[in-house]
Amino acid sequence: MRGQGGTAQGVLTALALALLSVIVAAPFLFILAQAIFPKIGAGSFAGPFSAMADVLGSGQLPRATLNTLIMGVGTVAVSAALAVPLAAIRALYRLPGAALWDLVFLVPFMIPPYIATLGWVMTGQPRGYLEQLTGQNIAGLLFSVPGIVIILGLHCFPVVYFALSRSFATIGGRFADVSRVFGAGPLRAFWRVTLPLALPGLAASLILVFAMAIEEYGTPAVLGTRIGFRVLVTGIDEAIGDWPVDLPGAATLALVLVGLATVAYLAQRRFVAKGGFETTGARPLSATRRPLGQATVPALLLFACVAFVSTGVPLLAVLATALAKTVSGGLAPGNLGLQNFAAVFAAGSSAREALVTSLSLGLVAALATGALGAFSAFVVVRTRARGRVAVDLLAALPNAAPGVVVALGMILLWNQPWWPVTPYNTLSILVLAYVLLLLPQPVRYTTAALAQIAPSLDAAARVAGASELAMARRILLPLIFPHLMVAMLLVFVVAARELVASLLILPVGHQTIATYIWRQFDQGSVGLGMAMALVTIGLTTLLPLAVLVAARRTEDIG
Template sequence: MSLYANARGGRLPLAFNAFSVVSLLIIIGLPVLSVILFAIFPHFNEGSFRAPFSNLYPQLSDPALIDATFNSIRLATCVTLLSIAVAVVLAYVRNKMSVTAGRFWDVMLLVPFLIPPYIASMAWIQMFQFNGVWYRWTGVDFSAFLFSFSGVVFVMTMHLFPLVYFSASNALRVIGQRYSDVARVYGAGRLDLACRILLPLMMPTLLASGLIVFVLSVEEFGTPDILGSRFGFEVMVTAIEEKLTDWPIDLPGASVLSLILIAIAVSAYLLQLVVNRKYAASLDAQTIISAANSSRGACLVAHLLFTLVAVFAVILPLFSIVAASLMRTVSHGLNWNNLTLSAYADLFTSGNGAVEAIYTSLGLAAMTALIAAVLGLLVAFTLIRLKPRGKSVLDVLSLMPNAVPAMALSVGLILTWNQQYLPVTPYNTIMILLLAYVCLMLPYPIRMITSALRQQPFSLDESAAIYGADILHIVRRVLLPLMVPIMVASGCIVFAISTRELVASLMLAPAGTETVATYVFNQFDQGSVSAGMAMSLVVILVSGALIALGQGIVKRYTP
């Protein structure tokens, strides 16, 4: 470590740090700062600091804002609690299964991650709305439930509970069987075992993953907008979108709401970090992994539980997407005479907007993946290896993209770059989308490359230095070849997720520019359900293949 310790005050580490800080300031720092300044100084876009805080009281006392904030917190709380409940039950019974059966269900429950929430919401509407697929089959109308607060909670839970499930399942696997066996020796029943042994040991994991679900629920736009708008349910993100799209445009109001949204998300994210660092359970290295020793009846019940959840989380949404994409007209229902592949053929026919949307999304995703991977390597190398003086600023900036919601970032980018005094601005060009995408996707390469770089011993760097290599040579000839597979893997994941990003695309896309996400959203809004669902299925398949490729590369090249 002396190689980098001796160089920390040198020009190269400081240059790396300065470039990283400036890059992150432009990408994330300025948008967040703009939200704060506009919320405090409503005339800031005029270059004036007059009447500070004059906009806060009218906005904070607005009943609509209070209702939207309360609805967001209520929705996020209910989704989090229900996700934890579903995940804990499934994780417990999964740990009693055989290895093969458990892996099958693990793969099955990865599928909800591949279906963007706005697409899943559209699929649920096609399935359970009045005169939808389910109604035509059974005559039972579930539209009253779907278009209600409970329906929104249910749909969001089916998308987010796997986050808690995988964390809880891993925690139970680490805890093992030994603690349970000892408790049984001393007469503990199943309830005592669950409440006094397993749950306390799992609590840090449940809190940490639950807080992530809470943040994702607070910042979710697609499901509350698509389902909630049907019964007048408004949350903070939909209120912000309304302030920016309905005339007259209310930038100060949008900035205040965005500031509240950022405060909630950052608070939950910081609390999650505290839980991870302070309350992690420490177990013996000799913990024994649970064996599948349950009776046939218990195994059958476990498989039935997983099947029931998989039907609602995976099978019904996917079936609805495929069925809707194949129907010639939705009103004629699902029958052989109404099935066609024309929606898929139209996707690749020039002149209907789909091809242009695909090209735009692919180009943006490719540039985002490249920039995010390179910037992620630079930030990770600076923080892990160089550790220059003043790195705390870079530390904070590198964590911010994890916590800033996409809607708040979009507002911040509008407030930052839509200013008359700027000689050059990316606003109203494709570059503003690229800025937003890079910011939203940065956490993936930073997290993956940082983790991989920590696993590389410092002796590699020291050995190269002994043979006369300077820092640049070490980076180019030693570390970069080791990190390229991880950069490619993170790039695949970034590419896949970028192609389906909705909020930033909806809020920032220049006039006449459509991405895949806005194409799907607009087609559904205009009643062209088949075209939207056909594009949705293509997005799910492509993103799934790319994410699987990225994960495969990580497993192949990570020790």
């Protein structure tokens, strides 16, 4: 029995390695090969490293790398400046409507950053909504490096806010109280005691923000292009999209971007593993929040201002543009109507086809990613085969895979003349790209769920004569399914509105939600693009919520 179990585990591990090697490892290997051997596409290994030398010699790589670091560090600074005071107030004091503010700060996650950026453009550009209302515009700030990092910070700060508010709530105010007994004021006690105790959580969330910022395409593409602010992501896009196509140069830039993302990911894992300073003893202490007193109104004003700028302005701009009959007509009541929404849902319209395509691809990607993620997590957690460490590493590799790098890897891997059958120039290549990008989500969720299930259940199933697959299907899968469903919903939401990979590898004759919105702006049909954006935000928010509510009701009935 033990020998049969070991054989089955070996077969499952080998299958997981084969799938992950094709889907995850191969695109990265082709990028590496293209960067080292620029003529490998023609079957030649001549001139190794010559493309890297050309990129370095042109000054392209150092400048793009420096700009990427500036964008990442700037976004971290803005996110920290917004999140630290908000999280401290939320966790340490009795904030009126605290749960509602948490919900409001989740909304920036539901607005894709490229849509929020387009909304800011419509608001702050010359003759934009702000100028129509106040006579002033913020184009000078908007189309600048500070403007780019501010908008990215407004999108990313909830990552720090939610992580830090939990840390502050765990720490509480008791340690600061001790310092105040020795004469420290409230601010000094916070900066010298409470904040240092939360540094591990703060550092981990800020590293995650850095990784999100350096991988972002839409914001630097929209705002940075006008001022010549070229980062690694936009440099890769230009190398692939502009003639003559420079695949070796794109591969070199991609390796640097993957390196930066990998360093950020490893640093984030180190901080998470390291944890914080000990603040909880054997005896749990209830978190007592202090009343804000006279600071209640200023605190509420601070939350309201941040919520309005981060959530209200982009949403209102998207709504106003979607309702506008003509952009030049502005905010006049006579210029508002529902004609753009009617055009989006009209039978046979390209917008409706893009909507159906994206939702279908998102569903397929969610199912495929969930299946592969659960299978990989099972191999890592529940088997003792030798290759399970390699499975774990391959499943974590997409953490360092920005969308533009994934797209480049897919092009280099599948656009080869020697493939007898290839997914290139078909919609299936987008599914493969989404699976590669989003695989870590179901792996994380499923691994955590499997770790909570006692191994004695596996042993009982084997004693009863169940095979590895039967045990996984009849016992483990029902137990981990709620966690897996949450991960698949997240995959669906992200895949349905993914931009970068879709722009670069979308087959001719097809459109997704993101490419439709992007191209409507390029073509000047801004109202149609924003109507689609509003529909996207609604669908990708309400559909997952409806599924979760239905699942919760089913559990309650059961």
